Amino acid sequence: MQDRSPADRQQLLLDAVLAVGGDLSLQSTLERIVDAARELLDAEYAAIAALDEDTSQVTTFVQVGMPQEAQGRIGHVPRGRGLLGATMFVHEPLRLDDLTTHPYFGGFPDGHPPMHSFLGVPIRVKNRTFGSLYLSEKNGGRPFSAEDEEVVGVLAGAAGVAIENARLYEESRRRGTWLEATAAITTRLMGGDDATEALQTVADRARVLADADMAWVVVGEARDALELKVVSGANADLQAMRTLPLERSIAAEVIESGEPMSVDDIRIDDRAVDVPARLGLPPLGPMIVVPLVSSTGVVGSLSLSYRYDRSEVFRAVDPALPARFAEHAAVCLEVAQGRENQERLAVLEDRDRIGRDLHDLVIQRLFAVCLGLDALSRRSDDEKVANRITEAVDELDSTIKDIRRTIFALGAVEASTDIQSEVSRLVERARQTMKVVPSLTFEGPVRTLVGTDEAPDLLAVLGEALSNAGRHAHARHVDVRVEAGDELVLAVTDDGRGMPVSIAESGLANMRERAERRGGTFEIYTAEGEGTRIVWRVPLAAGR
Template sequence: MGSPEEPREARIRLPQLRLDELLEELQARLDAARGTRDRVHSLLEAVLSVGRELDLEQALHSIVEAAAVLVDAEYAALGVIGPDGRRLSGFHTVGIADEQIAKIGHYPEGHGILGELIRHPEPLRLAKISEHPASYGFPPNHPPMNTFLGVPIRVRDQIFGNLYLTEKRGGAQFDEEDIAVTSTLAVAAGVAIDNARLYEESRLRERWLRATAEITHSLMSGAERGEVLGLIADRAREITGAALAMVAMPMEDTDSLGVELAIGPEAQSLRGLVLPGDSGLLGEAFATAAPVTSPDISHDERISAGPPSLTGLGPAVAVPVGTGEDGVRGVVLLVRGAGQTVFTGKEIEPLQGFAAQAAVAMELAERRQDAAEVAVLKDRDRIARDLHDLAIQRLFATGMTLQSAGR
């Protein structure tokens, strides 16, 4: 038989066990609360860090870094949706070395899971990427990825891009709290991106204004036409990030355009080229007095038959110098490298204004030159009249002298 002390010890151990369980539960809740506090603190720091950036590229990189830290993801990326709304025009990554990116090759364009988030801009959480019906697979040399979390970023109710996070550390799965934290960061990111874009646009306008003032000053100072055309092409190329800039002017007594200046790849072979003034990329811009764009100039039928090989070049825009009312004075062609973003309406608008101002400056310079020539002609007329009067007076005096001598 058992000792009478045993039930008593059991009764003592039972409250002790329950107390231990309560203490463990309390400790777990304290740890969870501390973890939540730390995470909220990290989120606030991330929001403040992202909001401080005014440079758009740096802001995007800060957003990706902050997202990876907040959800403890090994890899993170931010895909910027292009103007067509279907493909990615930019891709910013964290977690993959530059050497490995070079081995992988071209950045993703928006297929598979990335395209799924573009088509359906809602948070997407996956335990295994390959099991999703839209999974597209990975290119060679790409690191293996299983867990996935995607969140859209909105800027003024427009989808700007998406945050992609993969491989939560420790083999864990992304949870609802990760979605909430990342979605909150995405809202702050949208505000930061909007501020950075506004700042970038204001700086861009400032650069266009400085370029316009520089060209006007050059023209009014009596610079040669070739020098001014070079300045127009160089400043437009620099501000838009184009690889090639070309200026074509109408040729006298013909319906053709002559390339007077080119800067960039194939520039030497492009100078002096004669192009039709009513067809082709430049001819269309000249005839319609409106900008004409091309997503890829190297495969554009409107230009491939004319200039030499433009391999390695991509998006292009031809902008008329002047307006249809006052007459188009020429066309500026700007071409970016292959794979770069196409020229958007926001970029073309200030470029068109710059070209119009350049045309006005050119006209003012021509008027000033005409006025100077008229002044020279008037001065010559005055000198001619003075010489005429002086010659008549001397002839008359000589005649009088001869007449007196004859007497």
């Protein structure tokens, strides 16, 4: 091919500069640059390597001229070492008649076509290196000239500006996408989803926005009360999620500090709990963890993790974007939780009213009937009639006990998301009706390990135990202890008069049946004048 005239070359260069700056997509911009360079210098091969500004690693490599089958035989794209790296990091053009004679040349990979003439120019703007532009094998076997070097230098300058603009555009577009998602998730979270569904929505949207392979949310405000709540991007065992040791995890550090953190490889970082490995999921590498910050403080963390071969995607994510998204989501969750608490409070107030009506009206009337019948039985001369009346009184007494148990059960919200708070509330309610003030102690991660399956039985047994202690024990002290580990243990101890040897086990039988149904035990330790201790023990699903 004949050399172009200077005028033709200048026009081509002007057209190329205009074409390079005519697109805001980074990939399209890189393709336009290599096409323009190849045409300008009449070269057989042209390529451009774009660098990550933080790590100086090659993140994108675009080439033209090499057949697809040759690219397939070579496999991986260049990593920016050897001769290609020299152009990037020396920051000077490199023009060679035979690249194989250069000391940095390390040989071609298998399947690579032969090359000799070479011209490499760094792409720089304001002392920032964006990558390098390479050309090889000028047609006709000719070497690249000083004029070629000058032309490519001009094109590289325009390319640097175009790449910077494209990256700024991409960053602006990503920020806009995060902002749109923030607005969308506000509507979704305020739409009435329960807490778990809302957290799942947060994890799902964040994973898609950050182009992550997996996301998960840890909730809790203290190291010893953290729980992995939801996972996005994989099916996770809910029971296994509840047993993860998160006290010394990166999530715990983020929740404690309130600052985002990034990890290059969760497998080798001593601070990281490798959640995918612990849950039997595919291995992951780099991770971003951001706090969930509400008006009351940090209430959890959001983690975004990537496969090892997608580290460049991880590095392209600005942690500030998911951090702001998480902060906004946390505020929405707080508002949604406040609305849910108001609804729960309305239910509890209604239950309190029903409980008061049962206690003040129904039980008092039944108790008056019992007293009247009892007096009538003592005045009756007919033994059969007196016995029938006594039986009726006993039935009414059992009915009163059942109503008392129902009153306590009304105070227990089934499927509560916070069993520790429900136990505390039930004990507080008992303080208002008993002559003594029960003490309450928790041992182990009760809030984390006791799930919605065990909670109703625990609350029902506790309500029955407190009712018995208040009505029969004549105690000065009542102690309630709840322990969670491999087993869930409820112990209620009083210093009252103890249980008689022969006692009707209506309520006690109910507690024993609830334990045995779960493969547990129910034990009573009592002695006359020395008080009573009942121990209700069942295995936890997470500890089996």
